[in-house]
Amino acid sequence: MSLIALVQEKLKHHPNRFNHILGVKERALELQKIYGGNAAAIETAAILHDLFKYDSITEQTQWIKDDNEVIKYQSVPVAYHAIAAAYYAKDVLNIDDPIVFEAIYYHIWGKVGMRLETMIICVADFCEKNRTFHGAKTVYELSKKDLQQAFILSLEYTIEYLNEGGLTPFYEQLDVLKYYKETPWNY
Numbered sequence: 001m002s003l004i005a006l007v008q009e010k011l012k013h014h015p016n017r018f019n020h021i022l023g024v025k026e027r028a029l030e031l032q033k034i035y036g037g038n039a040a041a042i043e044t045a046a047i048l049h050d051l052f053k054y055d056s057i058t059e060q061t062q063w064i065k066d067d068n069e070v071i072k073y074q075s076v077p078v079a080y081h082a083i084a085a086a087y088y089a090k091d092v093l094n095i096d097d098p099i100v101f102e103a104i105y106y107h108i109w110g111k112v113g114m115r116l117e118t119m120i121i122c123v124a125d126f127c128e129k130n131r132t133f134h135g136a137k138t139v140y141e142l143s144k145k146d147l148q149q150a151f152i153l154s155l156e157y158t159i160e161y162l163n164e165g166g167l168t169p170f171y172e173q174l175d176v177l178k179y180y181k182e183t184p185w186n187y
């Protein structure tokens with residue numbers, strides 16, 4: 001079974017999520033054409049990044065072998081679907097590629113010192129064509145000119161959204177934002 005068929009089957013009751021995944025793939029490959037990076041790894045990460053989006057926390061965390069990782073993200077369980085998909089790709093689908101692993105694992109808010117492919121997935125996730133929320137179009141336009149600034153802006157929009165909803169940004173998100181605001185891109 002192809003990866004895309006696997007994801008389509010898994011998300012058969014969530015067609016909008018499947019369309020989002022196709023949108024991320026399209027947008028990420030568009031950005032790859034501008035900035036480079038490993039196109040095959042980007043495509044694989046885009047297809048798999050939300051595989052476990054609708055699984056329960058118990059189902060998601062079964063793929064995370066290290067309890068310390070589960071504990072670390074206890075206050076932000078939204079992170080589990082990303083981490084679970086990264087481990088599933090590596091351990092079950094035998095996709096032995098650190099680029100794919102990192103891009104899936106960190107697709108929600110990136111990481112300090114992330115690979116180009118990870119930043120592409122983060123930005124594409126925020127601004128793929130089906131996104132209707134505030135900022136998606138602005139981030140997309142900026143992403144064609146300056147990927148790092150588009151990433152920074154996407155994180156700022158997310159943090160603003162969280163603050164408005166009374167949610168606390170996770171400390172890693174703030175660290176990543178600070179790092180990329182202070183550190184010129186070196187890809």
Ligand SMILES: Nc1ncnc2c1ncn2[C@@H]1O[C@H](COP(=O)(O)OP(=O)(O)O)[C@@H](O)[C@H]1O
Binds near residue numbers: 020050158161169
């Ligand atoms: N610190 C946080 N606390 C709670 N929710 C968060 C936090 N950071 C990001 N989010 C939310 O997590 C979701 C990001 O998950 P992701 O899988 O990347 O995107 P989406 O579900 O939008 O495709 C977004 O809805 C975002 O608002």
